[in-house]
Each structure stands twice: as structure tokens, then as C-alpha cells.
Amino acid sequence: MSFDRLIEKIIETKNPTVVGLDPRLEYVPSHIQRRYLEDDGWTLKAAAKAIYAFNQAIIDEIHDIVPAIKPQAAYYEMYGHYGIRTLEKTIRYAKLNGMFVITDGKRNDIGATMDAYTSAHLGTVTIGENEVEPFGADALTVNGYLGTDGIDPLLKVCRSRDKGIYVLVKTSNPSSGELQDMKLADGRTIYETMGDMCEKWGAEAIGKYGYSDVGAVVGATYPAMLTELRQRLPHTMFLVPGYGAQGGGAEGLKGAFDEKGLGAIVNSSRAVMCAYKKEGCDEREFAQAARREVIRMRDDICQYINL
Amino acid sequence: MSFDRLIEKIIETKNPTVVGLDPRLEYVPSHIQRRYLEDDGWTLKAAAKAIYAFNQAIIDEIHDIVPAIKPQAAYYEMYGHYGIRTLEKTIRYAKLNGMFVITDGKRNDIGATMDAYTSAHLGTVTIGENEVEPFGADALTVNGYLGTDGIDPLLKVCRSRDKGIYVLVKTSNPSSGELQDMKLADGRTIYETMGDMCEKWGAEAIGKYGYSDVGAVVGATYPAMLTELRQRLPHTMFLVPGYGAQGGGAEGLKGAFDEKGLGAIVNSSRAVMCAYKKEGCDEREFAQAARREVIRMRDDICQYINL
Numbered sequence: 001m002s003f004d005r006l007i008e009k010i011i012e013t014k015n016p017t018v019v020g021l022d023p024r025l026e027y028v029p030s031h032i033q034r035r036y037l038e039d040d041g042w043t044l045k046a047a048a049k050a051i052y053a054f055n056q057a058i059i060d061e062i063h064d065i066v067p068a069i070k071p072q073a074a075y076y077e078m079y080g081h082y083g084i085r086t087l088e089k090t091i092r093y094a095k096l097n098g099m100f101v102i103t104d105g106k107r108n109d110i111g112a113t114m115d116a117y118t119s120a121h122l123g124t125v126t127i128g129e130n131e132v133e134p135f136g137a138d139a140l141t142v143n144g145y146l147g148t149d150g151i152d153p154l155l156k157v158c159r160s161r162d163k164g165i166y167v168l169v170k171t172s173n174p175s176s177g178e179l180q181d182m183k184l185a186d187g188r189t190i191y192e193t194m195g196d197m198c199e200k201w202g203a204e205a206i207g208k209y210g211y212s213d214v215g216a217v218v219g220a221t222y223p224a225m226l227t228e229l230r231q232r233l234p235h236t237m238f239l240v241p242g243y244g245a246q247g248g249g250a251e252g253l254k255g256a257f258d259e260k261g262l263g264a265i266v267n268s269s270r271a272v273m274c275a276y277k278k279e280g281c282d283e284r285e286f287a288q289a290a291r292r293e294v295i296r297m298r299d300d301i302c303q304y305i306n307l
Numbered sequence: 308m309s310f311d312r313l314i315e316k317i318i319e320t321k322n323p324t325v326v327g328l329d330p331r332l333e334y335v336p337s338h339i340q341r342r343y344l345e346d347d348g349w350t351l352k353a354a355a356k357a358i359y360a361f362n363q364a365i366i367d368e369i370h371d372i373v374p375a376i377k378p379q380a381a382y383y384e385m386y387g388h389y390g391i392r393t394l395e396k397t398i399r400y401a402k403l404n405g406m407f408v409i410t411d412g413k414r415n416d417i418g419a420t421m422d423a424y425t426s427a428h429l430g431t432v433t434i435g436e437n438e439v440e441p442f443g444a445d446a447l448t449v450n451g452y453l454g455t456d457g458i459d460p461l462l463k464v465c466r467s468r469d470k471g472i473y474v475l476v477k478t479s480n481p482s483s484g485e486l487q488d489m490k491l492a493d494g495r496t497i498y499e500t501m502g503d504m505c506e507k508w509g510a511e512a513i514g515k516y517g518y519s520d521v522g523a524v525v526g527a528t529y530p531a532m533l534t535e536l537r538q539r540l541p542h543t544m545f546l547v548p549g550y551g552a553q554g555g556g557a558e559g560l561k562g563a564f565d566e567k568g569l570g571a572i573v574n575s576s577r578a579v580m581c582a583y584k585k586e587g588c589d590e591r592e593f594a595q596a597a598r599r600e601v602i603r604m605r606d607d608i609c610q611y612i613n614l
Contacts (some may be wrong), residue, residue, distance in 0.1 A: 080442065106416055107381070150482070
């Protein structure tokens, strides 16, 4: 069970957080930008190389105290196929360093096409007699708007290759309620309905900590809903974005966790990547500043839970 | 207005269809596979090169009679960053040949991240003093589950750079109704609600044919809903998947179009790419077989509309 592996890393590091690697070129300290961009020219290729050097340094510095990274696909697609190469290399480097990798792609499509996304991000592709793993993440975020046949190909790979998914349930952004909070005729909200689908999709395979391989994305910015959904979806592990930069506080996260301090992993991206800017330290210390921010965040959240 | 450009191409070619380029390696005729894979080895790189050669030959053969192509991102991601390079090159080649390009990515995220997806697929990325266009499509399919702030960055680029989006409303797959057909407390279904949001998002900029730059994806497999949504969403252009391979017939598409035969573009992917297999012709004639299928499809659909 993929999320058993993640939960074991969380217990081992006593840290229920994941570092989002969403690296805009602006976040990369100028000495790294100069090293790659002045030599190679101000191109997508050079930008992607600079970003990989930045990611590597952060992974080197945090891999022993953080269970997982969550690269956001959009920030790699921004740099074209060079950026995607950096995504591949970042995933590989994090895994080599023992980290669990959640690719944040929010992918969604009809069955046959979802098969292709699944092969790409969690599975393998057969070319002649070779079986190749294009990205090789441990888990992928997905959007469930298309219903079960857009999720089925993922479930097959979750079970055959020990992978997991997080389905968007209640997102962290200000306008998430426009559709997600609407009431259905049966009295449920749309996000509750999506949450109920996660429980159903996950029901076939529950791991030893009580969670299935189908998780849910629930924003830190809506603490009351986090608590309500934790009760409602007892077998669904939560990926919780929105802590820090987006305004979600640590105390409000309490409700996302079970009585053992498990069942959720909280993401922080910009606050970690740009910790050196906030600290005002020498930019050459960006990775150490990221480590300090990771520790601050861990301690901030852990004071409210029983991990 | 991006969709004015598309509609003009539809009128010019008298063809309201788009060819989906969703190329699994299995679809590529064996003589092309051999040319690339026997030399370079059975790798992602060689597969991606073979797929580009396949796409190029199809574009060469159909660009004068089809207004647009719709590459599906999943089938390029399957081949890692090499596949993404083929996506970039395919988009560029189709545009050089005067075609309108809709990238089918169904992307979705919160505002800041949607900014990154928008820059990647429809906009530009600034690197030092260079402004680079990573993919350069004319339109992108997106998922509206996150509400307005996940759509706003797209609308800005639609207006400043003459681009369009298609939002998933009622998808073509068998289980699309699980969530999309549910009734809200206010009496509307979820797909109607999403459709209404498209009208709202598009309202600021209506083109000369009466359609905004915010379209909707509505499946050919649900003809009654196509007709109902055409009435309900008078300014929303439809992208209609599901014709052919997925089971949607031409007569059922009639309702997607307005009285001038405009307002919709119908996609076909596998039937065109694999026409040579269905015809049983020499595989070296795959591109000509694709052209014959495009003509067959155009004539099949046009008999029911006033284009």
C-alpha cells in the first residue's frame, strides 16, 4: 500500500508535511540563475537547468526530515519539454534520496486517455520489448469531475504498482465554493459527494493504518470543512494545501488528523522555496533557510496533533 | 477573437470538425516504427520521433480540408519529455500549415498555478529579457471544478493574446453522469451549472459570429443534452468529442449547431489516425486513408447542418 509507505515515513520523521516544489525561475537565487543563464543564454533550457540545480540543493538539505515532495506540473510545463525533463529528474533525485513523490497534476480525462496519463505518471509504457517508466511518481493528484471510468485506470495501477491518488474534493482557493459548496437535491454539497466517491473508490484496499490508496485534496483554508470531512471520510487520507502563503493556520489543521496524528499531510511550497527571501539571509544559504522553514512548519503543526 | 478565427476556418473549409492527434505508438504504421526504433533503439526518444513523423504526414495530408487539430496532452506525456517535445513540434507544424490548434489538457488549478499553465500553453514565459512561447496553442481545454479564480488567468490571456478555452461541461464517457447529471437544490444539474458559468465567464467578449472565447466540451454521446445546452448557452461554442469510436452518430450532432451550421466543432481521433487499419489498405497509405476518413466524416456531419 502506497499510503502505508508514506505514513511510515511520516511516523519515522515525525513530520506530517510535504514540500511543494513549484519553482518559478524568480524563486531561484541569482547566483544560480547567473551560473546557468549567463553561460547558456536566457532560454527555456537554461532556466530548466537552473531550476533543477535549485531543486537538488533543496532536496539534499531536507530529505532526512521531510517524508515527501510534491512537484506541481504547471511550473515545469512553463519551461516546455526542458521543464518536463527537470520534473523527471527531480522525481528521480527525490526518490534516490528516499522521499515519497506526489506529482501535482490534477489530471483528468475519459478512460482510454486516463490510461495514458496513468502510464505516464504512475505506470510504465511498453516500447517493443522494453517497459519504460516515464515519470515514476508514487502518487498523482487528479480531478474526479468525469466520474468512475476516469478513475478506474488509476485504481488498477494503484493496486498493481503500489501507487496512490489524491482526488480534488474541497480546494484551497477563494472561489472553490462556487461549484464545490453547492447543495444537491439530496442535501449533500458537491464536495461531500466527491468525498463520498473517494471512500467508494478506495473501499477495496484499506492499508494497515486504516487509509485506502485514494486520498482527497482538502484545503487548509477551510478548517471547519477539514474537520467535517475527517469524520465523514474515515478511510481517505488528506493532502492539505493552503497552509502558510495561502492563509491557513496550524491550529485549523488539527481537524484534518485522526487521534494518532495521522490521516493527513500538509503542503507548503513558496514559504519553503523562498524562505531565504523572508529570512533576508545570504541567498547562498537558500537551502539551509528552506530546512529551517521546514522545521518551523513541522513544529508549528505538531504542537496541535498527537503524532 | 480566437474563436472567430476558428469559425472562419470552418466556413472556409466547410468543415466543422477537428482531428484529434492522440498518437499511441501502436497507431504508427510499422514501417515508420522500424525507421526510428530500429536505428535509435526502443526508447521513449525514438518512439516520440516516430510519432512526430506520423503526425507530420497526417498534417501534410489534411491541413487544406480540416480547420484544426486537437493534440491530447496525455498521449505525449506518456513518452516523457521526448513526448512533450513532439507535442511542441506538432503544434508548431500545424500552425505553420495554417491550422488552429486546441491542446486537450483539461488543466485546472488555483489562480497562481493556473497562471503557470496559462503561460505554458497559451501565453509566454519571461526569462531575463526574453519572452518565450513554450507551446503556443490557440486554445486549451480546462476543468472548471475550482471556480472563477482558476479560470481568470486564462481569460486574461484569451483577451490579450487572442486565445480560447473549452471548459468541461458534459463529457462523453459512460460515467460522466455520476457527478455531472446530479440535480442541485436549485433544480439545475451540475453540468447545466457549469455551462451557465461558461456563459458568465465569456460574457465580456462576444465575437462577430455570436460566440465568446469561452467554449464548452459537450459529448456527442449525449445528443439530447447537446440540443438542450445549445439552447441554454447561446454564446458558448462547443467542442464535441465522442463521434465515431465512442459511439456518437452524425444525426445526433445536429442539435449542437446553430441555424447557420456554426457553434460547434466535432472531434475524431482514432478513426482518422487508424483509418488505414479500418480500410485495410497498404499501411504506407496511412495519411491518404486519414484524408479519406476526414472527408467521409465531414460529409456525414454536413448532411445534417446548414453550413
